[in-house]
Amino acid sequence: MSTQDFRLTPNQEIILTALQFHRRYGLEILQAIEESGGKHIGFNSLYPNLKKLEQKGFVKSEWGEEAPEEHTGARRKYYRITGTGTEALETKQLLLTSIANWTPEPKGA
Amino acid sequence: MSATDMELASKMGQFISRFPEEWQTYQDWLRDITTSHCDLQARYPTWQARFIFRWRLIYFFLYTCSIIAFHRLQHLWRRKRKPLSLGENENVPISRDFFRLHRLATIIAMAELTLCSVAAFTGIMLAFYYEPTALGAHRSLVAIATQISYGSLILSLHDISGNGLIVLALIQIVVMYLGRQFLVPWLAAWFSGLLMALAAIGLSWTAIVLNWDQTGFWRFKIELGTIASLPLVGPGLQSILTGGDGISSLTVQHLYTVHSYILAISGILNSITHLTALLYQERMWKSEATESLGRKTKAWNNSSSS
Numbered sequence: 519m520s521t522q523d524f525r526l527t528p529n530q531e532i533i534l535t536a537l538q539f540h541r542r543y544g545l546e547i548l549q550a551i552e553e554s555g556g557k558h559i560g561f562n563s564l565y566p567n568l569k570k571l572e573q574k575g576f577v578k579s580e581w582g583e584e585a586p587e588e589h590t591g592a593r594r595k596y597y598r599i600t601g602t603g604t605e606a607l608e609t610k611q612l613l614l615t616s617i618a619n620w621t622p623e624p625k626g627a
Numbered sequence: 628m629s630a631t632d633m634e635l636a637s638k639m640g641q642f643i644s645r646f647p648e649e650w651q652t653y654q655d656w657l658r659d660i661t662t663s664h665c666d667l668q669a670r671y672p673t674w675q676a677r678f679i680f681r682w683r684l685i686y687f688f689l690y691t692c693s694i695i696a697f698h699r700l701q702h703l704w705r706r707k708r709k710p711l712s713l714g715e716n717e718n719v720p721i722s723r724d725f726f727r728l729h730r731l732a733t734i735i736a737m738a739e740l741t742l743c744s745v746a747a748f749t750g751i752m753l754a755f756y757y758e759p760t761a762l763g764a765h766r767s768l769v770a771i772a773t774q775i776s777y778g779s780l781i782l783s784l785h786d787i788s789g790n791g792l793i794v795l796a797l798i799q800i801v802v803m804y805l806g807r808q809f810l811v812p813w814l815a816a817w818f819s820g821l822l823m824a825l826a827a828i829g830l831s832w833t834a835i836v837l838n839w840d841q842t843g844f845w846r847f848k849i850e851l852g853t854i855a856s857l858p859l860v861g862p863g864l865q866s867i868l869t870g871g872d873g874i875s876s877l878t879v880q881h882l883y884t885v886h887s888y889i890l891a892i893s894g895i896l897n898s899i900t901h902l903t904a905l906l907y908q909e910r911m912w913k914s915e916a917t918e919s920l921g922r923k924t925k926a927w928n929n930s931s932s933s
Contacts, residue, residue: 545659561663562686565656579655587658589633590640595655 523574524606529559530567534576534599534607541598543582544568568597576603632680636661639688646695653691660684726912728806732816733909735799736902739823742788742795743898746830747891749785757837759883761876764839789831792894796824799901812908816901823897826890833886839879848874 526534536542536550544564551559571577582594599607640657644650660683667676703724756775758767771778799820807813836847851874855865868885870877 543659544655545663561656561660561683562690565653566690569652587661589637590654590657590661591644592640592654592658592661594658 522602522605524609526606526610527567528557529563530571530576531607531610532556532559533564533567534571534603537577537597537599538604538607541580541596543594543596547597571603572597574602575600576606629677632664632677632684633661635681636684639684643688643691643695646698648698649691649695653687653694656687656691660687725806725808728802729905729909729912732799732802732806733902733905735795735802736816736820736898736905739792739795739799740898740902742792743895746785746788746792747895749781749788750887750891752781753785754887757883759837759879761839761879764837764879768838786834789827789834792827793824793831796820796827800824808908810908812904812911816904816908819897819900819904823894823901826894826897829890830886830894833882833890836882837879837886844874847878 532551533547536547542550544561547568548559548561548564551557568577568579572579576599577597578600579595579597582596584594586593636657640654643653643657660680663683664676664680667679670676671679753771756767756771756778758764768782772782773779803813803817803820807817832850835843837843851865851868854868855861857864866872868878868881869875870881
């Protein structure tokens with residue numbers, strides 16, 4: 519039995535969904551969510567959540583090939599979903615499906 | 628993007644890049660903030676784009692700084708548990724942070740002794756003119772403040788040094804608790820520090836009564852009732868303080884004696900004991916560290932010659 523904690527907050531779920539089929543950098547994740555009509559997430563929520571997802575092992579990060587930004591010298595980082603991350607999303611989907619399918623047991627049964 | 632915004636982002640980047648661990652983790656955030664500016668300008672009026680951009684930068688900076696501070700505190704906590712190491716096998720039985728706390732405690736103890744000396748000196752100066760009677764106490768203090776040369780200055784110095792002593796004695800209790808060692812010199816310093824804090828508070832309390840103004844008188848009357856209600860010792864303590872059944876000239880004389888002789892001398896003696904114990908402990912640690920280093924050097928010399 520797996521002891522991995524698959525719990526996701528709503529924002530983490532959306533971020534993980536944005537990474538499901540593509541590796542993306544932070545701003546791209548925001549654009550993907552916003553332009554698909556999803557919930558608005560700010561920078562202030564995105565990066566702390568990405569770090570938490572990385573700590574949990576749901577995403578992996580890697581440096582981009584782009585040159586560092588000319589003024590700040592900051593590099594771009596790409597995030598990619600891991601197998602555990604995919605499993606966490608599937609678990610969430612299963613939970614939603616089982617909630618949708620739940621019916622009360624008939625009385626006196 | 629305006630040059631000011633760019634300069635701000637650049638400065639923040641330069642500052643955070645001094646902390647490699649956090650810079651590695653969060654530099655992509657800064658990069659995306661600077662990249663997002665074009666998009667902001669396309670969507671919002673200039674002032675609003677600038678506001679959002681700056682807000683993002685400031686939030687990023689504050690967030691990263693709080694992470695940096697948190698990490699530094701974690702490092703400090705880990706180092707506190709790690710002994711001061713002089714080599715692989717030779718450890719001095721104290722940690723760096725204990726030593727720093729101890730040095731701070733010694734500095735505070737020196738400041739306390741200085742304040743005690745100032746309070747004692749100014750107290751002696753005031754005693755030349757102070758009249759410890761019910762009728763004369765307040766009048767003499769007013770005369771000191773208004774008629775005697777430098778009287779106001781001496782009175783203020785006495786007041787400031789007394790209050791400063793209380794503040795330092797309380798800070799010292801916290802500092803000594805953080806650097807607790809449970810060795811004989813530390814225990815001597817700890818108890819003398821506590822007694823000194825109590826003496827300083829007692830001096831402050833008796834000084835209020837010695838003013839003999841309305842506030843001091845009524846406050847003393849109320850507090851005397853509280854003291855008298857203490858089981859067993861209460862009535863005795865009340866009669867010692869008042870010198871009889873009620874508050875009178877004798878009360879002022881008694882409190883003057885308690886203030887100027889018992890508490891003041893106790894404060895000075897405790898302050899000297901406190902500083903001496905701390906200096907002794909520091910010397911003990913230094914000799915241990917030197918011996919440990921000497922043993923290590925000797926071992927190293929032996930191994931290199933063979």
